[in-house]
Amino acid sequence: MMPDLGKYAExxxxxxxxxxxxLVLLVALTxxxxxxxxxxxxxxxxxxxxxx
Amino acid sequence: xxxxSYANPVKxxxxxxxxxxxxxxxxxxxxxIGLIWGFFFTPDDFRQGSTVKIIYLHVPSAxxxxxxxxxxxxxxxxxxxxRHHVSALAAKxxxxxxxxxxxxxxxxxxxxxxxxxxxxxxxxxxxxxxxxLFLFYLGYIALWxxxxxxxxxxxxxxxxxxxxxxxxxxxxxxxxxWNQGLHQGASLSLDKExxxxxxxxxxxxxxxxxxxxxxLALVLYRTGTEIRLRRARALMAREQxx
Amino acid sequence: xxxxxxxxxSLAFRAGGGFGLGLAFxxxxxxxxxxxxxxxxxxxxxxxxxxxxxxxxxxxxLSLDRLLALDFEDGTLDLLATAPLPLExxxxxxxxxxxxxxxxxxxxxxPVLGVLLxxxxxxxxxxxxxxxxxxxxxxxxxAFGAALTVGIKRGGLLMSLIVLPLYVPTLIFGAEAARxxxxxxxxxxxxxMLAGITAGVVALMPFASAAVLRVNLR
Numbered sequence: 001m002m003p004d005l006g007k008y009a010e011x012x013x014x015x016x017x018x019x020x021x022x023l024v025l026l027v028a029l030t031x032x033x034x035x036x037x038x039x040x041x042x043x044x045x046x047x048x049x050x051x052x
Numbered sequence: 053x054x055x056x057s058y059a060n061p062v063k064x065x066x067x068x069x070x071x072x073x074x075x076x077x078x079x080x081x082x083x084x085i086g087l088i089w090g091f092f093f094t095p096d097d098f099r100q101g102s103t104v105k106i107i108y109l110h111v112p113s114a115x116x117x118x119x120x121x122x123x124x125x126x127x128x129x130x131x132x133x134x135r136h137h138v139s140a141l142a143a144k145x146x147x148x149x150x151x152x153x154x155x156x157x158x159x160x161x162x163x164x165x166x167x168x169x170x171x172x173x174x175x176x177x178x179x180x181x182x183x184x185l186f187l188f189y190l191g192y193i194a195l196w197x198x199x200x201x202x203x204x205x206x207x208x209x210x211x212x213x214x215x216x217x218x219x220x221x222x223x224x225x226x227x228x229x230w231n232q233g234l235h236q237g238a239s240l241s242l243d244k245e246x247x248x249x250x251x252x253x254x255x256x257x258x259x260x261x262x263x264x265x266x267x268l269a270l271v272l273y274r275t276g277t278e279i280r281l282r283r284a285r286a287l288m289a290r291e292q293x294x
Numbered sequence: 295x296x297x298x299x300x301x302x303x304s305l306a307f308r309a310g311g312g313f314g315l316g317l318a319f320x321x322x323x324x325x326x327x328x329x330x331x332x333x334x335x336x337x338x339x340x341x342x343x344x345x346x347x348x349x350x351x352x353x354x355x356l357s358l359d360r361l362l363a364l365d366f367e368d369g370t371l372d373l374l375a376t377a378p379l380p381l382e383x384x385x386x387x388x389x390x391x392x393x394x395x396x397x398x399x400x401x402x403x404x405p406v407l408g409v410l411l412x413x414x415x416x417x418x419x420x421x422x423x424x425x426x427x428x429x430x431x432x433x434x435x436x437a438f439g440a441a442l443t444v445g446i447k448r449g450g451l452l453m454s455l456i457v458l459p460l461y462v463p464t465l466i467f468g469a470e471a472a473r474x475x476x477x478x479x480x481x482x483x484x485x486x487m488l489a490g491i492t493a494g495v496v497a498l499m500p501f502a503s504a505a506v507l508r509v510n511l512r
Contacts, residue, residue: 002092003091003092003102004102005101005102005105006096006101006102007101007167008101008102008103008167009102011103011106011163011164011166011167012102012103012105012106014163015106015109015110015159015160015163015164016087016091016105016106016109018156018159018160018163019109019113019156019159019160022152022155022156022159023152023156023266025152026148026149026152026270027270030148030270030273030274030277031273033274033277034273034274034276034277037277037280037281037284038277038280040280040281040284041280041281041283041284041287044284044287044288044291045287047291048287048290048291051291184459184462187455187458187459188459190455191452191455191456191459194452194455194456195442195443195452195456198443198446198449198452199445199446204445204509204510204512207506207509208442208506208509208510211442211502211505211506211509212442212456214502215438215460215499215502216459216460219459219460219462219463222463222491223459223462223463223466225463226462226463226466226467226487227462227466229466229467229470229483229484229487230466230470
């Protein structure tokens with residue numbers, strides 16, 4: 001299944017590995033920050049509504 | 053309904069929520085299809101061997117690195133002229149995506165060049181220009197982080213984006229002069245414009261589409277985050293004053 | 295405008311004004327280079343133009359915080375912003391004062407330091423010319439960086455991160471001109487590019503500098 005990458009196997013795999021890791025990190029951190037922001041806003045809005 | 057109505061944060065968030073699921077799914081699909089097709093189902097290049105497969109990462113990320121900055125430039129101008137907060141926040145949101153794209157372009161570019169050049173880094177004009185772009189991104193992001201007041205930060209970073217854009221173009225010419233001028237006829241650059249054969253071209257297009265859609269999805273999501281953070285901050289300030 | 299210039303110059307030349315620190319830094323960096331790359335004369339001769347350009351650039355960079363920080367702290371900047379003199383002109387004058395007190399001395403000191411690095415004979419003239427044409431750009435670009443970060447506590451490092459990439463075109467053409475001169479080649483192309491960049495920057499950057507300064511003084 002894996003294509004014969006020949007002598008460049010290390011290079012190609014490193015390139016793909018590094019890129020995918022960077023993209024996954026970017027998306028994961030984005031979602032984490034987004035979820036925190038939503039939670040924080042929900043909390044404050046509830047507080048404001050409660051306290052008028 | 054004009055595009056400007058989405059300058060309203062609530063309208064923007066509503067539209068964003070409607071559009072994002074499709075964007076995420078499509079981008080994931082294009083990325084998977086493009087990369088799998090390119091990695092597993094394309095032949096090696098005569099000269100470059102299997103390293104040509106890096107093209108499916110390098111070209112799309114490099115394109116997005118530049119387009120992200122360009123989008124930041126446009127949204128910064130819109131902020132400076134029309135004072136729409138969503139625009140300023142969109143620029144802020146795009147920067148980290150752009151910097152990661154630049155980093156991917158740099159890493160894949162260096163790795164791609166290594167078998168040809170024999171070193172892990174060479175001061176090829178294109179790679180060097182991307183390195184400089186990387187530094188511009190870092191400065192821009194650092195400036196946003198360093199300033200307390202959101203409106204001041206938006207103003208300062210917008211002007212920086214403008215000035216940076218001019219100097220980025222200047223640097224491009226300077227770097228081309230700098231490397232070409234010294235090494236006559238060196239064919240170091242990974243020529244993106246060389247005619248890419250059809251068999252490589254179509255998976256490349258799909259990969260590019262995947263990166264573009266990913267960029268859009270990420271920026272929409274991140275802008276939403278920035279809008280929420282801004283609103284939370286405003287509410288907190290009001291709380292403290294009351 | 296003249297009054298502002300004289301004021302800035304006299305402040306810089308007074309004791310504690312920091313005049314001479316840029317020169318001293320330039321000297322120290324130049325001295326450190328042979329320690330880091332080894333003392334072989336041929337090597338030093340080939341890197342001398344670039345190293346001297348880099349040293350001058352860094353010396354300029356490090357003296358930038360004096361441009362605005364002190365005036366910001368004691369409220370002079372607010373006065374300047376409301377004065378009849380346009381802020382763009384004030385920023386140009388400040389950059390000029392910075393050049394006279396920092397850039398110009400570096401230009402004059404460079405040939406002396408060139409001796410330390412075995413700069414080839416024909417290189418001296420072009421080194422001075424390229425620095426003379428390029429250092430004004432460094433002052434004006436630096437003024438923009440200073441205005442951008444004037445309100446930030448300990449913003450020096452951030453200012454360097456922002457300003458140094460902006461210095462790249464000037465550095466590339468300036469060092470290339472100096473290098474070509476040292477190798478007895480024709481330096482006119484990089485010199486012209488350098489002069490063009492300096493002219494453009496001097497004409498246009500004060501507008502950006504004034505704009506960001508106004509934002510920071512709000």
